[in-house]
Amino acid sequence: MSFSDERLQREKVFRDPIHGTITVDNQIILDLIDTPEFQRLRRVKQLGTTSLVFHGAEHSRFGHCLGVYEIARRMCNHFQRNYPSQQPGDGRWDDRERPIALCAALLHDLGHGPFSHTFEHIFKTNHEAITRQLITSPQTNVNRILRRCGADFPQKVASVIDHTYPNQQVVQMISSQVDADRMDYLQRDAYYTGTNYGKFDLDRVLRVMQPTKDGISFSMSGMHAVEDYIISRLQMYLQVYFHPVTRSLEVILDHLLMRAKYLYQHPRMAEPEFTPRLLMPFFSGHFSLNDYLALDDGSLTTYFTHWKGAHDDILRDLAHRFLDRRPFKSVEYDAQTAKLLPRLRDLTTRAGFDSNYFTAVNSSYKLPYDTYHPQASEPQTQIELRQPDGSQVELSQVSTLVASVSGKEAGDQRFFFPREMLSQEGDELFQPLYDEFQSYLKNNHLVDPRKEKHHDN
Incomplete structure (x- = not known):
């Protein structure tokens, strides 16, 4: 059975504050959303500790992943309507790539753990690697659903996540300097934090996108919309993501988990009732996918509440500081x-x-924007503008505004x-x-x- 064979007779619509409606017209997508692995994302906040500064930022990875899927769906529709492939290798859009693009967009953050990057730092996990495992492991519901499209389909979706999929149009839809992931989280995070920094003309950016042999470019007429996106992203980092109080609470969370791990590894220092069973596989460094999926923001917060009564002075103090919102200066x-x-x-x-x-x-x-450096450990794809004669030029070469911030770190x-x-x-x-x-x-x-x-x- 193929992806197209599972088209729904009637579309499923999710109401969304950013995109208005998110449309699902395929049973594969709907079944992926209904898996326990994907539903767990409802219990993982998109912005971690940021809600302790911007109180509206209670949104989840679940809503963000649906939003990235919706933007990718709109990209596919735009490409198929305006740039359909006429013959193999012509650099236009082959709509047979749609299933992989949509599934990768939906599942790209599947492996995020509780409090995301702080958890990764302490326990040396990698959410992208775990995302690939959840997609490719025969033990997961996600994998079983993806295999309905073919035995090699899960591996193809996973290869989009790790950027090795051969079609760069699909890869850059999900991961590039202007991708569905960034375009959704900027607008979503701006909305829920109550700020205006991350707002840009999403419709215009999508309309000026064009598929090319090497990935995705933008028409020259859309330069100002792309400029606006880049400056919006810079402002969101400086005003929201790098907020000093958010970082302070991340430090406290980091040290709280670090202390708990230390006490577990030095049992003579911990009280007898110190048995955070869901965290023990991570304290020991040996955890399974099921161990990982058992964790979310709520399960960790339950332990933090328990630790407010701990015998250990440091653990107790840090738990109070985090839960009672007493940030470091x-x-x-x-x-x-x-x-x-x-x-x-x-x-x-x-x-x-x-x-x-x-x-x-x-x-x-x-870096608000960076030009391509092949020697870099993780080189960025350039933003290319297509000129009327068909040639392409890198954005900072024609945009004075982008050139002024290109390659310059802010923070x-x-x-x-x-x-x-x-x-x-x-x-x-x-x-x-x-x-x-x-x-x-x-x-x-x-x-x-x-x-x-x-x-x-």
Whole structure:
């Protein structure tokens, strides 16, 4: 049976705040959505700790994956209507690629774990690798459904995720500098955070897309719509994704899981009831796909609630800070002021905080747009504009706006520490330490956190 044989007699429609409606007209897609593996994504937040800063950001990976599918579906429709292939190898769109494109779009984030990137950092998992395993493992419901399209179909879908699929049009639909993934999360995250930074003319960008032999390009007339997309993405990173309070809570979450893992590996230090069974395979470094699928944001939050009553002072403190939203404070630093960080850590330790768990450095930088560098470890595909004569030119060569940000990292480096280091009223014993700590911030041109203009609501 082929993908086209499973077309629904009546379309299924999902109401969506970003796209209005998301249309499913194939039983394969509908069955994939109904699998336990995909339904788990309802319980994994798209933006992790960001909802503790932008309270509306409660949306899930489930909604995002549906949105990426919808954009990919619209891309396929646009290509088939306007650029259908006339003969093999002509660089136009072959609609036989539609099933693989739609399934890859829908499933591209299937392997995300709870709190996503923080979890990956602690337990050395890789959501893309796990996504491929969930797609290719005969043990999963997803795999069994995909195999209805052919024995090799799951592997083809997985190869889109790891960028090895031979048709670059399909790969770039899902992963490129202007792809369905980024176009959905920018608009979705902007909507749910209540910001305007990520908004751009999605319809216009889709209309000016064109398939080529090497992937996807854009008509020259759509240059300004693509510019708008790139600047929107830059603003979202600076104002939302790199928000200092979000990063502070990620640091606390990171250290909370790090402490729990340490206590598990040193049982004589932990209380007898310390048995987080769902996390134990990850603490030991030996976990199965079923172990991974048992975790979501809710299961971890349940453990955090339990740890608020832990005997271990550090675990208990960090659990309270995370669940009760008591973020660390932070200061920016640079190459000149980085030499002060050991002294700041020392003062924090002398004030009674373990600097391994109550201080951290975090560097968050993003390239708004980068030209192609073949020697890079993960080279980016260029954004190509097609000129009226059929030739192509790279975007930053004709866009002054994009050229001004191309290849230039945006972001900052921050040192995180307990907010108690700024104010310990009535604590005369440690007051000299707090005064010295703050003098370093003020006299050495580090930003005083109490004067930051970022949101800290």
